[in-house]
Amino acid sequence: MNSLDLYERRALEILPESIRDYYRSGAGNENSLSWNREDFNNFRIRPRFLKDVTERDMRLNVFGSNPSFPCGISPTAMQRMAHPDGEVASVRAAQNENTVFILSTIATTSIEDVAAAAPKAIKWFQLYIYKDRKLTESLVRRAELADFKALVLTVDAPLFGLRRADLRNKFSMPQHLTLANFHHQVSSMGGSGINEYVAKQFDQGIVWDDVKWLMSITKLPVILKGILTKEDARHACNIGVGGIMVSNHGARQLDNVPSSIEALAEISKEVNDEIPIFFDGGLRQGTDMFIALALGAKMCFIGRPVIYGLACEGQSGVENVIKILKREFDLTMCLSGVKNLSEICGDMVVHKNYYARL
Ligand SMILES: Cc1cc2nc3c(=O)[nH]c(=O)nc-3n(C[C@H](O)[C@H](O)[C@H](O)COP(=O)(O)O)c2cc1C
Numbered sequence: 049m050n051s052l053d054l055y056e057r058r059a060l061e062i063l064p065e066s067i068r069d070y071y072r073s074g075a076g077n078e079n080s081l082s083w084n085r086e087d088f089n090n091f092r093i094r095p096r097f098l099k100d101v102t103e104r105d106m107r108l109n110v111f112g113s114n115p116s117f118p119c120g121i122s123p124t125a126m127q128r129m130a131h132p133d134g135e136v137a138s139v140r141a142a143q144n145e146n147t148v149f150i151l152s153t154i155a156t157t158s159i160e161d162v163a164a165a166a167p168k169a170i171k172w173f174q175l176y177i178y179k180d181r182k183l184t185e186s187l188v189r190r191a192e193l194a195d196f197k198a199l200v201l202t203v204d205a206p207l208f209g210l211r212r213a214d215l216r217n218k219f220s221m222p223q224h225l226t227l228a229n230f231h232h233q234v235s236s237m238g239g240s241g242i243n244e245y246v247a248k249q250f251d252q253g254i255v256w257d258d259v260k261w262l263m264s265i266t267k268l269p270v271i272l273k274g275i276l277t278k279e280d281a282r283h284a285c286n287i288g289v290g291g292i293m294v295s296n297h298g299a300r301q302l303d304n305v306p307s308s309i310e311a312l313a314e315i316s317k318e319v320n321d322e323i324p325i326f327f328d329g330g331l332r333q334g335t336d337m338f339i340a341l342a343l344g345a346k347m348c349f350i351g352r353p354v355i356y357g358l359a360c361e362g363q364s365g366v367e368n369v370i371k372i373l374k375r376e377f378d379l380t381m382c383l384s385g386v387k388n389l390s391e392i393c394g395d396m397v398v399h400k401n402y403y404a405r406l
Pocket of ligand 1: 123153297349
Protein backbone atom coordinates (compact mmCIF):
# COMPACT_ATOMS: atom_id res chain seq x y z
CA MET A 49 0.00 0.00 0.00
CA ASN A 50 1.36 3.42 -0.89
CA SER A 51 -0.67 5.93 1.09
CA LEU A 52 -1.85 6.36 4.67
CA ASP A 53 -5.44 6.56 3.44
CA LEU A 54 -5.18 3.07 1.91
CA TYR A 55 -3.96 1.69 5.24
CA GLU A 56 -6.89 3.33 6.96
CA ARG A 57 -9.42 1.94 4.50
CA ARG A 58 -8.04 -1.59 4.79
CA ALA A 59 -7.75 -1.50 8.60
CA LEU A 60 -11.33 -0.33 8.99
CA GLU A 61 -12.41 -3.33 6.90
CA ILE A 62 -10.55 -5.94 8.93
CA LEU A 63 -10.82 -4.78 12.56
CA PRO A 64 -13.66 -6.14 14.72
CA GLU A 65 -16.48 -3.60 15.05
CA SER A 66 -16.06 -2.38 18.62
CA ILE A 67 -12.27 -2.08 18.30
CA ARG A 68 -12.59 -0.38 14.92
CA ASP A 69 -15.04 2.12 16.38
CA TYR A 70 -12.82 2.78 19.41
CA TYR A 71 -9.84 3.61 17.19
CA ARG A 72 -11.68 5.57 14.52
CA SER A 73 -14.20 7.63 16.39
CA GLY A 74 -14.16 11.17 17.67
CA ALA A 75 -16.21 13.05 20.24
CA GLY A 76 -19.83 14.14 19.85
CA ASN A 77 -20.99 14.67 16.28
CA GLU A 78 -17.37 14.33 15.14
CA ASN A 79 -17.22 17.87 13.74
CA SER A 80 -13.68 18.44 14.98
CA LEU A 81 -12.73 14.99 13.72
CA SER A 82 -13.67 16.03 10.17
CA TRP A 83 -12.03 19.43 10.55
CA ASN A 84 -8.75 17.84 11.65
CA ARG A 85 -8.40 16.46 8.14
CA GLU A 86 -10.30 19.04 6.10
CA ASP A 87 -8.59 22.11 7.52
CA PHE A 88 -5.26 21.20 5.99
CA ASN A 89 -7.05 22.06 2.73
CA ASN A 90 -7.41 25.66 3.90
CA PHE A 91 -3.69 26.19 3.52
CA ARG A 92 -1.67 26.75 0.38
CA ILE A 93 2.02 26.04 -0.10
CA ARG A 94 3.96 28.75 -1.94
CA PRO A 95 6.86 26.89 -3.56
CA ARG A 96 10.08 28.62 -4.51
CA PHE A 97 12.16 27.45 -7.47
CA LEU A 98 15.68 27.58 -8.89
CA LYS A 99 17.25 26.82 -5.52
CA ASP A 100 19.41 23.68 -6.04
CA VAL A 101 17.60 20.98 -4.11
CA THR A 102 19.95 18.12 -5.05
CA GLU A 103 20.85 17.44 -1.42
CA ARG A 104 18.07 17.50 1.18
CA ASP A 105 18.33 16.99 4.93
CA MET A 106 15.26 16.17 7.04
CA ARG A 107 17.07 15.51 10.32
CA LEU A 108 16.49 17.49 13.50
CA ASN A 109 17.65 17.68 17.08
CA VAL A 110 15.09 17.29 19.82
CA PHE A 111 16.02 17.03 23.51
CA GLY A 112 19.48 15.72 22.51
CA SER A 113 18.16 13.03 20.12
CA ASN A 114 18.33 13.13 16.34
CA PRO A 115 15.22 11.75 14.63
CA SER A 116 15.68 11.06 10.91
CA PHE A 117 12.71 13.26 9.99
CA PRO A 118 10.19 15.47 11.80
CA CYS A 119 7.35 13.02 12.35
CA GLY A 120 6.99 10.56 15.21
CA ILE A 121 4.40 8.28 16.80
CA SER A 122 1.76 9.80 19.10
CA PRO A 123 0.68 7.88 22.19
CA THR A 124 -2.31 5.66 21.52
CA ALA A 125 -3.78 3.33 24.10
CA MET A 126 -4.03 -0.45 23.95
CA GLN A 127 -2.21 -1.16 20.69
CA ARG A 128 -2.37 -4.94 21.20
CA MET A 129 -6.03 -4.73 20.25
CA ALA A 130 -4.85 -3.83 16.73
CA HIS A 131 -2.19 -6.55 16.47
CA PRO A 132 -0.82 -9.12 18.96
CA ASP A 133 2.62 -7.42 18.86
CA GLY A 134 1.07 -4.03 19.71
CA GLU A 135 3.45 -1.47 21.21
CA VAL A 136 6.48 -3.76 20.67
CA ALA A 137 5.87 -3.67 16.91
CA SER A 138 5.40 0.12 16.92
CA VAL A 139 8.49 0.92 18.97
CA ARG A 140 10.62 -1.41 16.82
CA ALA A 141 9.31 0.34 13.72
CA ALA A 142 10.24 3.68 15.29
CA GLN A 143 13.70 2.31 16.09
CA ASN A 144 14.27 1.04 12.54
CA GLU A 145 13.06 4.31 11.03
CA ASN A 146 14.83 6.34 13.72
CA THR A 147 12.03 8.47 14.96
CA VAL A 148 10.30 9.21 18.27
CA PHE A 149 7.88 6.72 19.83
CA ILE A 150 5.58 7.97 22.60
CA LEU A 151 4.25 5.21 24.86
CA SER A 152 0.77 5.69 26.35
CA THR A 153 0.22 5.28 30.08
CA ILE A 154 -2.67 2.96 29.24
CA ALA A 155 -0.65 0.70 26.99
CA THR A 156 -0.94 -3.06 26.71
CA THR A 157 2.87 -3.41 26.94
CA SER A 158 4.80 -2.16 29.97
CA ILE A 159 7.41 0.58 30.05
CA GLU A 160 10.11 -2.02 30.73
CA ASP A 161 9.04 -4.39 27.95
CA VAL A 162 8.91 -1.54 25.43
CA ALA A 163 12.41 -0.44 26.48
CA ALA A 164 13.75 -3.99 26.18
CA ALA A 165 12.14 -4.48 22.75
CA ALA A 166 13.80 -1.40 21.26
CA PRO A 167 16.70 -0.20 23.39
CA LYS A 168 17.93 2.23 20.73
CA ALA A 169 14.58 3.83 19.91
CA ILE A 170 13.96 7.44 20.93
CA LYS A 171 11.23 6.89 23.53
CA TRP A 172 9.05 9.40 25.36
CA PHE A 173 6.44 8.48 27.96
CA GLN A 174 2.91 9.90 27.95
CA LEU A 175 1.57 10.45 31.42
CA TYR A 176 -1.89 10.77 32.91
CA ILE A 177 -1.95 12.04 36.48
CA TYR A 178 -3.67 9.47 38.67
CA LYS A 179 -5.47 10.36 41.88
CA ASP A 180 -2.86 8.17 43.52
CA ARG A 181 0.21 10.43 43.30
CA LYS A 182 2.56 7.69 44.48
CA LEU A 183 1.44 5.62 41.53
CA THR A 184 1.95 8.59 39.20
CA GLU A 185 5.43 9.20 40.61
CA SER A 186 6.35 5.54 40.23
CA LEU A 187 5.47 5.73 36.51
CA VAL A 188 7.84 8.68 36.19
CA ARG A 189 10.67 6.80 37.94
CA ARG A 190 10.13 3.72 35.78
CA ALA A 191 10.24 5.82 32.59
CA GLU A 192 13.45 7.49 33.77
CA LEU A 193 15.06 4.15 34.60
CA ALA A 194 14.05 2.73 31.24
CA ASP A 195 15.83 5.60 29.46
CA PHE A 196 12.77 7.43 28.18
CA LYS A 197 13.87 10.93 27.11
CA ALA A 198 10.80 13.07 27.86
CA LEU A 199 7.46 13.05 29.66
CA VAL A 200 4.35 14.02 27.73
CA LEU A 201 1.68 15.12 30.18
CA THR A 202 -1.77 14.92 28.60
CA VAL A 203 -3.77 17.86 29.94
CA ASP A 204 -6.99 17.56 27.97
CA ALA A 205 -8.44 14.43 29.56
CA PRO A 206 -9.76 14.85 33.12
CA LEU A 207 -12.51 12.58 31.78
CA PHE A 208 -12.77 10.95 28.38
CA GLY A 209 -14.93 12.69 25.79
CA LEU A 210 -18.37 11.68 24.64
CA ARG A 211 -17.66 8.83 22.25
CA ARG A 212 -21.06 7.60 21.23
CA ALA A 213 -19.85 4.54 19.35
CA ASP A 214 -18.03 3.28 22.46
CA LEU A 215 -21.14 3.79 24.56
CA ARG A 216 -23.25 1.95 22.01
CA ASN A 217 -20.73 -0.91 21.82
CA LYS A 218 -20.13 -0.88 25.62
CA PHE A 219 -16.47 -0.80 24.65
CA SER A 220 -14.06 -2.44 27.09
CA MET A 221 -10.60 -3.85 26.61
CA PRO A 222 -10.70 -7.54 25.61
CA GLN A 223 -10.34 -9.89 28.62
CA HIS A 224 -7.00 -11.39 27.50
CA LEU A 225 -5.25 -7.99 27.62
CA THR A 226 -4.22 -5.87 30.60
CA LEU A 227 -3.05 -2.33 31.13
CA ALA A 228 0.51 -3.54 31.43
CA ASN A 229 1.93 -0.62 33.40
CA PHE A 230 -0.17 -1.52 36.41
CA HIS A 231 -0.76 -4.39 38.76
CA HIS A 232 -3.95 -5.41 40.45
CA GLN A 233 -6.81 -2.95 40.67
CA VAL A 234 -5.87 -0.56 37.88
CA SER A 235 -4.68 -3.17 35.37
CA SER A 236 -8.08 -4.10 34.04
CA MET A 237 -11.31 -2.27 33.42
CA GLY A 238 -13.21 -4.97 35.22
CA GLY A 239 -15.68 -5.12 32.35
CA SER A 240 -16.97 -1.67 33.29
CA GLY A 241 -15.65 0.16 30.26
CA ILE A 242 -13.00 2.77 29.67
CA ASN A 243 -15.00 5.83 30.75
CA GLU A 244 -15.61 4.42 34.23
CA TYR A 245 -11.94 3.48 34.48
CA VAL A 246 -10.84 7.02 33.65
CA ALA A 247 -13.41 8.63 35.98
CA LYS A 248 -12.24 6.45 38.84
CA GLN A 249 -8.47 6.64 38.33
CA PHE A 250 -7.55 9.96 36.68
CA ASP A 251 -7.36 13.11 38.79
CA GLN A 252 -9.99 15.58 37.62
CA GLY A 253 -8.52 18.16 40.00
CA ILE A 254 -5.19 18.79 38.31
CA VAL A 255 -4.12 22.43 37.87
CA TRP A 256 -0.97 24.31 36.78
CA ASP A 257 0.63 23.69 40.19
CA ASP A 258 0.48 19.97 39.43
CA VAL A 259 2.55 20.60 36.31
CA LYS A 260 5.06 22.39 38.53
CA TRP A 261 4.95 19.43 40.91
CA LEU A 262 5.71 17.06 38.04
CA MET A 263 8.59 19.26 36.87
CA SER A 264 9.95 19.31 40.42
CA ILE A 265 10.18 15.53 40.69
CA THR A 266 11.98 14.85 37.40
CA LYS A 267 14.84 16.15 35.30
CA LEU A 268 13.20 14.96 32.11
CA PRO A 269 11.65 17.64 29.90
CA VAL A 270 7.89 17.86 30.44
CA ILE A 271 5.76 18.45 27.33
CA LEU A 272 2.13 19.50 27.78
CA LYS A 273 -0.03 17.64 25.27
CA GLY A 274 -3.42 19.01 24.30
CA ILE A 275 -2.81 22.77 24.24
CA LEU A 276 -5.30 24.55 21.97
CA THR A 277 -5.16 28.24 22.93
CA LYS A 278 -2.58 30.99 23.06
CA GLU A 279 -3.56 31.64 26.69
CA ASP A 280 -2.59 28.14 27.83
CA ALA A 281 0.51 28.27 25.64
CA ARG A 282 1.59 31.48 27.41
CA HIS A 283 1.03 29.86 30.79
CA ALA A 284 3.12 26.89 29.71
CA CYS A 285 5.97 29.15 28.59
CA ASN A 286 5.83 31.11 31.82
CA ILE A 287 6.26 28.07 34.02
CA GLY A 288 9.11 26.83 31.86
CA VAL A 289 7.87 23.50 30.53
CA GLY A 290 10.08 21.66 28.04
CA GLY A 291 7.55 22.03 25.23
CA ILE A 292 3.91 21.86 24.25
CA MET A 293 2.00 19.66 21.87
CA VAL A 294 -0.76 21.38 19.96
CA SER A 295 -3.34 18.62 19.75
CA ASN A 296 -7.05 18.05 20.19
CA HIS A 297 -6.44 14.41 21.12
CA GLY A 298 -7.44 13.22 17.66
CA ALA A 299 -10.77 15.07 18.20
CA ARG A 300 -11.76 12.49 20.83
CA GLN A 301 -12.28 14.82 23.78
CA LEU A 302 -14.44 17.88 23.11
CA ASP A 303 -16.31 18.33 19.86
CA ASN A 304 -16.25 21.73 18.16
CA VAL A 305 -12.83 22.65 19.44
CA PRO A 306 -10.66 23.93 16.58
CA SER A 307 -8.81 21.46 14.45
CA SER A 308 -5.22 21.08 15.54
CA ILE A 309 -3.89 22.77 12.40
CA GLU A 310 -6.28 25.70 12.88
CA ALA A 311 -5.09 26.20 16.47
CA LEU A 312 -1.42 26.05 15.60
CA ALA A 313 -0.91 29.52 14.09
CA GLU A 314 -2.12 31.59 17.09
CA ILE A 315 -0.09 29.42 19.42
CA SER A 316 3.17 29.63 17.52
CA LYS A 317 2.77 33.41 17.29
CA GLU A 318 2.38 33.57 21.08
CA VAL A 319 5.21 31.14 21.84
CA ASN A 320 7.55 32.87 19.41
CA ASP A 321 10.25 30.16 19.69
CA GLU A 322 10.47 30.31 23.51
CA ILE A 323 9.81 26.56 23.72
CA PRO A 324 9.44 23.84 21.08
CA ILE A 325 5.97 23.19 19.70
CA PHE A 326 4.95 19.69 18.69
CA PHE A 327 1.86 18.90 16.68
CA ASP A 328 -0.62 16.11 15.98
CA GLY A 329 -4.12 15.67 14.57
CA GLY A 330 -5.34 14.69 11.12
CA LEU A 331 -1.94 14.59 9.45
CA ARG A 332 -2.01 12.03 6.61
CA GLN A 333 0.50 13.10 3.96
CA GLY A 334 3.85 14.78 3.44
CA THR A 335 2.32 18.12 2.49
CA ASP A 336 0.42 18.15 5.82
CA MET A 337 3.73 17.85 7.65
CA PHE A 338 5.14 20.71 5.61
CA ILE A 339 2.14 22.92 6.46
CA ALA A 340 2.44 22.16 10.19
CA LEU A 341 6.16 22.94 10.19
CA ALA A 342 5.66 26.18 8.28
CA LEU A 343 3.01 27.22 10.80
CA GLY A 344 5.50 26.77 13.65
CA ALA A 345 5.71 23.12 14.70
CA LYS A 346 9.17 21.69 15.33
CA MET A 347 7.99 18.12 14.87
CA CYS A 348 4.72 16.35 14.02
CA PHE A 349 3.17 13.11 15.22
CA ILE A 350 0.62 10.59 13.94
CA GLY A 351 -1.84 8.55 15.99
CA ARG A 352 -4.39 6.51 14.02
CA PRO A 353 -2.19 5.86 10.95
CA VAL A 354 0.14 3.84 13.18
CA ILE A 355 -2.74 1.78 14.53
CA TYR A 356 -3.96 1.16 10.99
CA GLY A 357 -0.47 0.13 9.85
CA LEU A 358 -0.32 -2.24 12.83
CA ALA A 359 -3.73 -3.72 12.11
CA CYS A 360 -2.86 -4.40 8.47
CA GLU A 361 0.73 -5.64 8.66
CA GLY A 362 2.11 -5.45 12.22
CA GLN A 363 5.61 -3.95 12.56
CA SER A 364 6.24 -3.79 8.81
CA GLY A 365 2.93 -1.95 8.37
CA VAL A 366 4.02 0.72 10.85
CA GLU A 367 7.42 0.94 9.18
CA ASN A 368 5.76 1.35 5.82
CA VAL A 369 3.47 4.10 7.12
CA ILE A 370 6.54 5.99 8.35
CA LYS A 371 8.44 5.34 5.10
CA ILE A 372 5.51 6.65 3.03
CA LEU A 373 5.42 9.88 5.04
CA LYS A 374 9.19 10.22 4.78
CA ARG A 375 9.13 9.87 0.99
CA GLU A 376 6.20 12.26 0.64
CA PHE A 377 7.77 14.85 2.93
CA ASP A 378 11.11 14.64 1.12
CA LEU A 379 9.34 15.14 -2.20
CA THR A 380 7.45 18.13 -0.77
CA MET A 381 10.73 19.69 0.34
CA CYS A 382 12.24 19.10 -3.09
CA LEU A 383 9.29 20.52 -5.01
CA SER A 384 8.95 23.57 -2.80
CA GLY A 385 12.60 24.54 -2.95
CA VAL A 386 13.73 23.59 0.54
CA LYS A 387 17.00 21.85 1.47
CA ASN A 388 16.62 21.60 5.23
CA LEU A 389 14.03 22.16 7.94
CA SER A 390 15.21 25.62 8.90
CA GLU A 391 14.23 26.83 5.40
CA ILE A 392 10.56 25.95 5.99
CA CYS A 393 9.40 29.35 7.14
CA GLY A 394 6.09 31.10 7.70
CA ASP A 395 5.74 32.76 4.31
CA MET A 396 5.87 29.39 2.50
CA VAL A 397 2.36 28.54 3.70
CA VAL A 398 -0.62 30.89 3.71
CA HIS A 399 -4.27 30.55 4.59
CA LYS A 400 -6.37 30.41 1.42
CA ASN A 401 -7.95 33.77 2.32
CA TYR A 402 -4.63 35.34 1.39
CA TYR A 403 -5.56 34.84 -2.26
CA ALA A 404 -9.12 36.13 -1.79
CA ARG A 405 -7.74 39.46 -0.58
CA LEU A 406 -5.53 40.04 -3.63
C1 LIG B 1 -7.31 5.00 19.63
C2 LIG B 1 -6.62 6.20 20.21
C3 LIG B 1 -6.09 6.12 21.49
C4 LIG B 1 -5.44 7.23 22.03
N1 LIG B 1 -4.87 7.12 23.26
C5 LIG B 1 -4.21 8.18 23.77
C6 LIG B 1 -3.56 8.08 25.02
O1 LIG B 1 -3.55 7.03 25.66
N2 LIG B 1 -2.95 9.19 25.50
C7 LIG B 1 -2.92 10.38 24.82
O2 LIG B 1 -2.36 11.35 25.29
N3 LIG B 1 -3.50 10.48 23.61
C8 LIG B 1 -4.13 9.42 23.08
N4 LIG B 1 -4.71 9.53 21.85
C9 LIG B 1 -4.54 10.77 21.06
C10 LIG B 1 -3.28 10.68 20.19
O3 LIG B 1 -2.12 10.77 20.99
C11 LIG B 1 -3.20 11.79 19.16
O4 LIG B 1 -3.34 13.03 19.80
C12 LIG B 1 -4.19 11.68 18.00
O5 LIG B 1 -4.43 10.34 17.66
C13 LIG B 1 -3.67 12.43 16.79
O6 LIG B 1 -4.60 12.45 15.77
P1 LIG B 1 -4.58 11.44 14.52
O7 LIG B 1 -5.07 10.14 15.04
O8 LIG B 1 -5.48 12.07 13.56
O9 LIG B 1 -3.14 11.35 14.01
C14 LIG B 1 -5.36 8.44 21.28
C15 LIG B 1 -5.89 8.49 20.00
C16 LIG B 1 -6.52 7.39 19.45
C17 LIG B 1 -7.06 7.48 18.05
